[in-house]
Amino acid sequence: MYKILGKDRLNPTVSRMVVHCPQVAKKAAPGQFVILRVDGDGERIPLTIADYDGDKGTVTIIYQIVGATTHKLDRLEAGDCIHDFVGPLGNPTELCGLRSVAVIGGGVGCAIALPTAKKLHELGAKVHSVIGFRNKDLVILEDEFRAFSDEFRLMTDDGSAGEKGLVTDALQNLIDAGNKYDEVIAIGPLVMMKFVCKLTEKYGIKTVVSMNPIMIDGTGMCGGCRLTVGGQMKFACVDGPDFDGHLVDFDEAIERGRMYSDFEKHAYDEECNLFNGGNGNG
Numbered sequence: 399m400y401k402i403l404g405k406d407r408l409n410p411t412v413s414r415m416v417v418h419c420p421q422v423a424k425k426a427a428p429g430q431f432v433i434l435r436v437d438g439d440g441e442r443i444p445l446t447i448a449d450y451d452g453d454k455g456t457v458t459i460i461y462q463i464v465g466a467t468t469h470k471l472d473r474l475e476a477g478d479c480i481h482d483f484v485g486p487l488g489n490p491t492e493l494c495g496l497r498s499v500a501v502i503g504g505g506v507g508c509a510i511a512l513p514t515a516k517k518l519h520e521l522g523a524k525v526h527s528v529i530g531f532r533n534k535d536l537v538i539l540e541d542e543f544r545a546f547s548d549e550f551r552l553m554t555d556d557g558s559a560g561e562k563g564l565v566t567d568a569l570q571n572l573i574d575a576g577n578k579y580d581e582v583i584a585i586g587p588l589v590m591m592k593f594v595c596k597l598t599e600k601y602g603i604k605t606v607v608s609m610n611p612i613m614i615d616g617t618g619m620c621g622g623c624r625l626t627v628g629g630q631m632k633f634a635c636v637d638g639p640d641f642d643g644h645l646v647d648f649d650e651a652i653e654r655g656r657m658y659s660d661f662e663k664h665a666y667d668e669e670c671n672l673f674n675g676g677n678g679n680g
Contacts, residue, residue: 403456404476408460412509412536415471415474416457417456419483422457423454426485427490428490429446429488429490429513429608430486431446434482434483436470436471436481440470446639447513448510448512489639491606496518498578499523499583501514501518501526501527501583502529502584503529503543503585503586512539512546515547518546519546525549526547527546530554531559553567566593573603579603581604594643598644609639
């Protein structure tokens, strides 16, 4: 059992938890993830490590309430325990030797992008961060990104916070201003990453994307996270989750991701109905 040391709400559907797990904390690196089970009868879900402290033995996870298991997880509070918490899993993001990097985060993907920006900052790299959301109510981790960024841009679709526009608009402006990047690291919705890659490909800028959004069981056994990279089949959880974005077949990945939406909604509705005593109020 793994004790929750802290919990806070980042926006109406996204929460952050600090979990005591020294074994994971001392080995964790940006880009890696854990697999957890809320209780002994629960399903296993992968969640990316949003932060870690080896000295304190803590791992931070940030999750969006989108299905039955995250709904169940969100009912836990500080002092409660998570049944299973296994990791770190996946390959760490390769950051050594990078001197100038643009980190692009979209929505809850910013939770994955933040430890990358933080580590790059600690390594002495110049970090330009761009994070994007639909509106001001969904913004998360703004202060944290500002702390680790030499240049920071906040974008919202409706202009209610930061600048109005997409993350690709901000990245285009940074490139037009003469910034030269060793690499762009993009983490967020598949469509966002696709169009970031289309933009950087025009300028020959190496772009790494995290395919964490398509992972399911995190071990490669289910096959749900298979994708095509450079014409070869890969599994996001065991071969990644990071890949060369210019080689990823995003259209295929987006289509596969849609396969599970109805199932997730059904499971979420059942969990909400059970929690509310079967009255169907969700």
